[in-house]
Amino acid sequence: MRSITLLRGPTLAAVALAWLCAPVTVLATSPNDTAAKHNVQLKPPQPYAVQLGPRPFYLIDDMDPGPVKTLLQSCPNGRKLKSTLFSIGHRGAPLQFPEHTKESYEAAARMGAGIMECDVTFTQDKQLVCRHSQCDLHTTTNILAIPELAAKCSQPFTPADPLSGTPASARCCTSDITLDEFKQLTGKMDAFNPQATTVAEYMQATPTWRTDLYAGKGTLLTHAESIELFKQLGVKFTPELKAPEVPMPYQGDYSQADYAQQLIDEYRAAGVKAKDVWPQSFNIADVRYWLANEPAFGRQAVYLDDANDPSQLPSAAELQGYKAEGINIVAPPMWALLQLDSNNQIVPSDYARQAKNAGLNLIAWSFERSGPLQNGGGWYYQTVKPVINNDGDMMQVLHVLAQDVGVIGVFSDWPASVSHYANCMGLR
Numbered sequence: 001m002r003s004i005t006l007l008r009g010p011t012l013a014a015v016a017l018a019w020l021c022a023p024v025t026v027l028a029t030s031p032n033d034t035a036a037k038h039n040v041q042l043k044p045p046q047p048y049a050v051q052l053g054p055r056p057f058y059l060i061d062d063m064d065p066g067p068v069k070t071l072l073q074s075c076p077n078g079r080k081l082k083s084t085l086f087s088i089g090h091r092g093a094p095l096q097f098p099e100h101t102k103e104s105y106e107a108a109a110r111m112g113a114g115i116m117e118c119d120v121t122f123t124q125d126k127q128l129v130c131r132h133s134q135c136d137l138h139t140t141t142n143i144l145a146i147p148e149l150a151a152k153c154s155q156p157f158t159p160a161d162p163l164s165g166t167p168a169s170a171r172c173c174t175s176d177i178t179l180d181e182f183k184q185l186t187g188k189m190d191a192f193n194p195q196a197t198t199v200a201e202y203m204q205a206t207p208t209w210r211t212d213l214y215a216g217k218g219t220l221l222t223h224a225e226s227i228e229l230f231k232q233l234g235v236k237f238t239p240e241l242k243a244p245e246v247p248m249p250y251q252g253d254y255s256q257a258d259y260a261q262q263l264i265d266e267y268r269a270a271g272v273k274a275k276d277v278w279p280q281s282f283n284i285a286d287v288r289y290w291l292a293n294e295p296a297f298g299r300q301a302v303y304l305d306d307a308n309d310p311s312q313l314p315s316a317a318e319l320q321g322y323k324a325e326g327i328n329i330v331a332p333p334m335w336a337l338l339q340l341d342s343n344n345q346i347v348p349s350d351y352a353r354q355a356k357n358a359g360l361n362l363i364a365w366s367f368e369r370s371g372p373l374q375n376g377g378g379w380y381y382q383t384v385k386p387v388i389n390n391d392g393d394m395m396q397v398l399h400v401l402a403q404d405v406g407v408i409g410v411f412s413d414w415p416a417s418v419s420h421y422a423n424c425m426g427l428r
Helices: 012-017 055-061 068-074 102-110 200-203 223-233 256-270 285-292 314-323 350-357 395-407 415-425
Strands: 084-089 113-116 119-122 129-130 153-157 167-169 302-304 328-333 339-340 344-348 361-367 409-412
Touching: 055 395, 068 344, 068 395, 068 415, 084 102, 084 395, 102 223, 113 223, 119 256, 129 223, 129 256, 129 302, 129 409, 223 256, 256 361, 285 302, 285 328, 314 350, 339 395, 344 395, 350 361, 395 409, 395 415, 409 415
Parallel strands: 084 113, 084 409, 302 328, 328 361, 361 409
Antiparallel strands: 119 129, 153 167, 339 344
8 A cells, every 4th residue: 555654346245255254273484484483472362342433433423414423323332243345454544543553453353453564564584574675674664763773674764854954864774684573673654754863763753643642562473474463353354465676586586476476375364365476566567467477365365546636546447447457446535536527526437437447456445544624635635635534434435435436445554443444334
């Protein structure tokens, strides 16, 4: 999914039935079994009921008066809440928990997310780990606070220079360190302070609409560990193969195809059925590789759309071409699926209609990623900005995505809101 700098046919019921169910055990795929000795000791969680907390109700109460608000307010209290495949934990629950950590994933599962995302990249010794980017350790972990590891960063911390206006900078990649070293890190809220003159100032930059309340413990995971954890939590799998930020083939012998295959191999080694995995990539070559070499997994591969504005969206002919290649699911940002009609009502976009007409299923990203919406919602709401002016508007957007566009799932940084909607509307 896209990262924003802080200063991604059939009825819903039919599609949902196609969405996952699987067993899992973790095995290392490296010849030297480097990953095996690092496996987090995961204890099977006690059975728990889905807990939504106050946020979904706050958002509904904040909606403009209308039939959708009335409908959502009428959902019965006291009903048994269920985990839902419509609600996808985007990196876990990173609105308030450090992303891609054990704690973030557990929080998302407790909020009813039925599918969980591990963004996959690799370390210096070619071990797969969960990180949103190969080179985001300086903003998502405490690596800069560990001198011996900070010294290995591609670009060590450089303080801001107020006189020249040069911002503070650093660049630390998973490929800068081994898995041994990666496992020494702790996850933190994703943020940095470009005006920092010290490492501490650089790291302590969480936006005010997020929180460090749950950032005291951020356990990093290998991809294999995430598989085991998700199995124990009873959720399904949607790993994203992240673009390498080092030249490929890496170290001369690790190709993009090797990387794409390694991701699938870890599910095979863990005994996970292909029907329970939705591998994702922004790189269509990865999706084509899975279709050609791992067709059982490829049939459910998700091609992520990286358009930044409507002019970059694929044409109807291109969407039909995806389907002809065997691609069944595309996942654009939320704004790509929405537009305003002549009455300033939010409706499905031309792109959304063209994708559905091509026989493609749709997933939207990412809900609850924009912070307060009083100023139009920013990038994720760009096509409907004129009618976005309060936090409750996101529930109206969700309703259009679910009922009018017909998406089969929504990535969210705080899955409770999507889970509540899905439970209220009877979505699986």
